[in-house]
Amino acid sequence: MSKKQEKSGRVAVGEDVLPLHGVSPCLYIPGMRELLLNEKIYCSSAKLHKCMERGIINEADIIVFRVIYKFRCVTRHTLSDAIFYDDQILSEYKRASYKSVLNKLSKLGLLKRRTFQYERNGKLCSTPCFYTLSYTAREYIYRMDVRPGEFCFIPYPEKTSIVEMLKNAIFLQFHTRFIKENADIIKQSYTYFEVNHKNRHCTIYGLYRFYKKEEDEKKENDSIMDMVVLPLRKNPECISRLSHDLCIIEEYMKKQKQGFHMPVYVFLCESSSHAKEIHNWMKKSSYSSIPYLFLIDQNLMEDNLFGKMFSFEKDAAGNDVLSLHQFKLKEQPEEEKQEEAIE
DSSP states (O other): OOHHHHHHTEEETTSOSSOOOSOOTTOOOTTOEEEEOOSOOOOOHHHHHHHHHTTSSOHHHHHHHHHHHHHSOBOHHHHHHHHHTOTTSOGGGOOSOOHHHHHHHHHTTSEEEEEEEEEETTEEEEOOOEEEEOHHHHHHHIIIIISTTOOOOOOSOSSOOHHHHHHHHHHHHHHHHHHHHHTTTEEEEEEEEEEEETTEEEEEEEEEEEEEOOSSTTOSSOEEEEEEEEEOOOSTTHHHHHHHHHHHHHHHHHHTTTTOOSOEEEEEESSHHHHHHHHHHHHHSTTTTSOEEEEEGGGGGSSOHHHHOEEEEEOTTSOEEEEEOOOOEEOOOHHHHHHHHHO
């Protein structure tokens, strides 16, 4: 981006908001197929507990289970960042590299390791490895953390599509960096917030609440703003799924007015051209009036995510250009920080 473009906060469609960092591992490629790399895909509960008794599985490994349980699918990079930047995890349980840990847990059949293969220019290409929990590992975390002591069905998808795994992984990359950068101004945050309306279901991957500074300095109280984050991939069902999710979320919000404040959607898109496709559809849809912004995969590799969020505006010639959005937010009041510390 040129200095002139950076100063104006506008970039022509098709240009990148950030310098190129290589191909995102979470891009959807038509014809992608999953290749499971495990030699062993199952580990019994008895074998897991025996490994724990012998010290083969330690507390640091259990933390890996917990992170993957929460975010469903990770790469080695996103897992490492999620653990490293989590202040709730003791430093003694953090590792400089998780390559050997992931290898061990995959060989034991406690993690499923796969790559996604596709053809490009006549050559067979593969993505980096993606990891999900095996049934036994999911069962262990569920019974330990979610419903301790209870014997019940585990509500966790046994089979996840390639698109869902890509969305989970790119969302974790966003969430980790976003929390790291904005911990002082986030009032509340939720991940995988399940929404139901008239027997229809969807997931809000990330829901974040902030205090927003009022432009009118005479106002004593600052308003609250909610940010709804949805990862999107460029698969054929992208638009239909987005329409489905927005319908459910908007209807849910209408009935829960006390629970949501000035919601702004942030769509995590693969590229600026992908974001433009979503924007064109939004403007023609019944959701054209709702506020929404974009981030693309390249943005998630840099700092200052708030400063990278953009929308589309018309320039003097009537062409769509990217316009960087500026938020006016403030830190959480000290009394609320103290209340949370007590809780």
